[in-house]
Structures are given as structure tokens and as C-alpha cells.
Amino acid sequence: MHKPDVRQELLNAAIDFVAEHGLADLSLRRLATELGTSHRMLSHHFGSKDGMWTAIVKEVERRQLATFEDLEPDLSMSLQDVLRMWWRHISDPSLWPNERLFFEVYAQALHNRPAMNEFLTDVVESWIGPSVKLAEAMGVPPDTATKYARLGLAVTRGLLLDLLATQDRAAVDAAMEHWIALITD
Amino acid sequence: MHKPDVRQELLNAAIDFVAEHGLADLSLRRLATELGTSHRMLSHHFGSKDGMWTAIVKEVERRQLATFEDLEPDLSMSLQDVLRMWWRHISDPSLWPNERLFFEVYAQALHNRPAMNEFLTDVVESWIGPSVKLAEAMGVPPDTATKYARLGLAVTRGLLLDLLATQDRAAVDAAMEHWIALITD
DNA sequence: ACGTTGGTGTACCATCTGGTACATGATCAG
DNA sequence: CTGATCATGTACCAGATGGTACACCAACGT
Numbered sequence: 001m002h003k004p005d006v007r008q009e010l011l012n013a014a015i016d017f018v019a020e021h022g023l024a025d026l027s028l029r030r031l032a033t034e035l036g037t038s039h040r041m042l043s044h045h046f047g048s049k050d051g052m053w054t055a056i057v058k059e060v061e062r063r064q065l066a067t068f069e070d071l072e073p074d075l076s077m078s079l080q081d082v083l084r085m086w087w088r089h090i091s092d093p094s095l096w097p098n099e100r101l102f103f104e105v106y107a108q109a110l111h112n113r114p115a116m117n118e119f120l121t122d123v124v125e126s127w128i129g130p131s132v133k134l135a136e137a138m139g140v141p142p143d144t145a146t147k148y149a150r151l152g153l154a155v156t157r158g159l160l161l162d163l164l165a166t167q168d169r170a171a172v173d174a175a176m177e178h179w180i181a182l183i184t185d
Numbered sequence: 186m187h188k189p190d191v192r193q194e195l196l197n198a199a200i201d202f203v204a205e206h207g208l209a210d211l212s213l214r215r216l217a218t219e220l221g222t223s224h225r226m227l228s229h230h231f232g233s234k235d236g237m238w239t240a241i242v243k244e245v246e247r248r249q250l251a252t253f254e255d256l257e258p259d260l261s262m263s264l265q266d267v268l269r270m271w272w273r274h275i276s277d278p279s280l281w282p283n284e285r286l287f288f289e290v291y292a293q294a295l296h297n298r299p300a301m302n303e304f305l306t307d308v309v310e311s312w313i314g315p316s317v318k319l320a321e322a323m324g325v326p327p328d329t330a331t332k333y334a335r336l337g338l339a340v341t342r343g344l345l346l347d348l349l350a351t352q353d354r355a356a357v358d359a360a361m362e363h364w365i366a367l368i369t370d
Numbered sequence: 371a372c373g374t375t376g377g378t379g380t381a382c383c384a385t386c387t388g389g390t391a392c393a394t395g396a397t398c399a400g
Numbered sequence: 401c402t403g404a405t406c407a408t409g410t411a412c413c414a415g416a417t418g419g420t421a422c423a424c425c426a427a428c429g430t
Contacts, residue, residue: 006407024298029386125351154340212418
């Protein structure tokens with residue numbers, strides 16, 4: 001264990017905590033205590049409080065993009081089934097803390113919080129790109145895919161917000177099923 | 186000017202400020218300074234800091250619901266035009282600060298912030314209800330309206346998030362137009 | 371005229387905040 | 401072994417925070 005990369009371990013633990021409890025009004029000292037270390041260590045490894053938040057935000061961005069990599073597009077599946085698989089994957093309760101954190105960072109970035117300025121620049125494009133690519137791989141014409149991608153992203157995020165707030169799995173799943181039926185009639 | 190209801194005036198001014206600048210990591214003293222008063226006054230009129238945030242959140246909820254009242258459903262219009270009018274209304278830049286604040290409160294409520302616990306209970310239902318009522322008034326069958334309402338809410342909020350982040354009016358409007366075409370084909 | 375009520379200002383408190391100077395200890399290269 | 405590097409711990413700082421005690425004053429009912 002020469003280099004356990006303590007910084008990375010601290011970062012992972014920190015994200016787990018803020019994903020569960022939020023990052024608003026969170027002090028370095030409180031976070032450090034929750035992580036079993038001291039605020040002195042967080043300052044040391046991340047430079048400052050802003051450095052800490054910046055690192056967290058970057059990791060949140062990275063995890064968001066990684067969501068796509070977890071998905072293996074099986075070309076033998078129907079388009080409907082790929083969409084269903086995608087929704088089942090992204091709406092899994094194990095991802096809820098990450099998604100709560102995603103929306104919190106999103107909202108704070110909308111208010112020009114210092115550490116989150118760059119978050120918005122790719123928050124839409126970085127999803128539309130892979131979506132279109134996936135759709136094209138499934139045989140959807142490029143212009144059609146582009147037309148649906150932005151709307152599909154809105155549906156996904158809107159229904160996620162709904163699910164996180166109401167936890168009404170049946171109703172939200174039904175709405176997604178309705179969406180899938182609408183675009184693959 | 187016997188009772189200018191200084192509390193309500195302070196609350197309105199406070200909401201204008203937090204809508205523009207966010208409420209995370211905002212201290213009573215900073216807010217008071219921005220409002221031209223002292224933190225002593227905010228404590229006096231709202232009881233405590235939590236009382237202040239609670240009052241703000243309740244007002245945000247109230248304003249959200251009031252969005253529907255601004256809309257006059259003209260039964261001579263086509264369903265498409267009503268939807269377009271609704272989107273033009275709710276996506277107007279003058280409402281952006283309120284909507285940024287709405288999403289910030291939403292995100293913080295997802296993390297069980299003390300003053301925002303009750304925010305989530307009606308955040309979906311309170312929109313679906315009026316939506317269904319409006320759709321029925323336009324002649325849409327009740328079960329169809331219910332089926333579309335939840336999905337339509339997700340589309341609206343998802344595209345609002347997109348618009349607030351990218352400010353790409355043309356692309357987001359096109360996506361909404363695509364949605365309207367999908368459900369009114 | 372008088373007392374009451376309630377908005378406002380001043381001043382203070384204990385606590386917490388982010389940051390840092392300094393010391394200690396562990397690991398590793400030479 | 402020795403020196404260097406880096407993670408960690410202790411202790412402190414100046415500033416900000418939420419809250420509050422107290423005094424003051426204007427408006428009001430009587």
C-alpha cells in the first residue's frame with residue numbers, strides 16, 4: 001500500500017456523503033468529521049474549500065458521463081427494449097443519491113456558484129451526443145435521432161425529478177412507458 | 186400607510202434577491218445588508234433563520250401554483266395553440282429567476298433540508314391536477330389527459346432545466362414544438 | 371396626556387468558519 | 401544510515417454567524 005492515493009479515497013467518501021446529505025451549508029469541519037478525518041486534511045489534499053467543491057463537482061460530471069458506458073447497446077434488441085433498459089438502469093435506486101447530488105449541483109450552478117461555473121456548459125450536449133450515437137447504432141436516421149434526443153433528455157430528467165420527489169415508481173414508469181410508445185409507435 | 190406590512194415587503198424583496206443569487210450559503214446578515222436592513226430585523230420578523238427560509242419556500246410554492254392562474258384557457262384556441270401559449274408563458278425570461286429558485290429549493294428538499302420538507306409532497310400533484318383540468322376543458326378525454334399530464338410535466342421541467350442551462354432558445358423551443366406535434370398528431 | 375405596543379438600532383455573546391504555522395511520524399531514495 | 405518528502409495531528413487566528421438583551425422612538429387607543 002505504497003500509494004493508496006488517500007486523496008482519491010477521501011474524494012470518494014466525500015461524494016458518498018454529499019450525495020446522501022447534500023453539499024449546501026456543509027462546512028469542511030463537519031464533512032471531515034463525517035469522513036473520520038480532520039478539516040486540516042481536506043485543506044491539505046484539496047487546497048481549499050473551493051478546491052474541495054470543485055473536485056466533487058468534477059467527479060459528479062465524470063460519473064454522469066460514465067452512466068452511458070455502463071450500457072451495452074445490444075443491436076439485436078428492439079429500440080423499445082433498449083430504451084426500457086436505459087430507463088431501468090438510470091432510475092435504479094442505487095443511483096438516486098448521485099442523482100440528487102447532480103440536481104443540487106445543477107441548481108447551484110444556475111446561480112453562478114464559484115466552483116460550479118463550468119458545469120452547465122456541457123450538461124445538455126454531453127448527453128445528447130451519446131444518445132444520438134446510440135440511436136444511430138440502432139438504425140434510427142441521424143436527423144430523426146437529433147430531433148428526439150433533446151426531448152428525450154428532458155423527459156428523462158423530468159421523470160427522474162418526479163421519481164426522486166414522489167418515489168411513485170409505478171406512475172413514473174408508466175409515464176416513461178407512454179413516452180416509449182409515443183416515439184416508437 | 187398605517188400597516189405597510191413590513192414583513193411582507195421584506196419577504197418579497199428577499200425572494201427577489203434569492204431568486205437572483207440563490208439561497209445556499211446565504212447568511213442572514215448578508216441578506217439583510219442586500220435588503221437595506223439589519224439581520225436584527227429579519228430575526229424579528231421571521232423568528233429565526235429557519236423561519237426565514239420556511240417563509241421563502243412557502244412563497245416559492247405559492248408562486249409556482251400562481252403560474253397557472255395567469256393563464257386564461259381560451260376554448261376557441263386549438264390544443265396546440267394552448268400548449269404553445271403555456272410554454273411561451275412559462276419559459277419567459279422574466280420568470281427565469283423564480284424557476285432557478287424553484288429548482289434550487291427542489292434539489293435541497295431532496296436532501297431533507299429542514300425548512301423544505303413539505304415542498305416535495307405536492308410538487309408533482311399540484312401541477313398534474315390543473316393540467317388535467319385544463320386538458321379536459323379543452324375536450325381531451327379524462328383518462329387520456331391523465332396519461333399525458335405526468336409526462337408533459339416532465340417534458341416541461343426537463344426543457345426548462347435545459348433552457349436555463351444552455352439558454353439555447355431555438356433548440357429548446359424546437360424540442361417543445363416537437364413534443365406538441367407528437368401528442369397532437 | 372398617558373401608557374402600550376411594536377418596529378428599529380446598538381452592542382454584545384458563544385460558537386463556528388476557513389486557513390495556517392508548527393511539530394511529529396511514516397515512507398522511501400540514495 | 402541519512403535526508404527528503406509527504407501525510408497527519410495540535411493549536412491557534414481573525415472573521416463571520418445566529419441569536420438576543422436593552423434602549424429608543426413613533427403610532428396608536430384611551
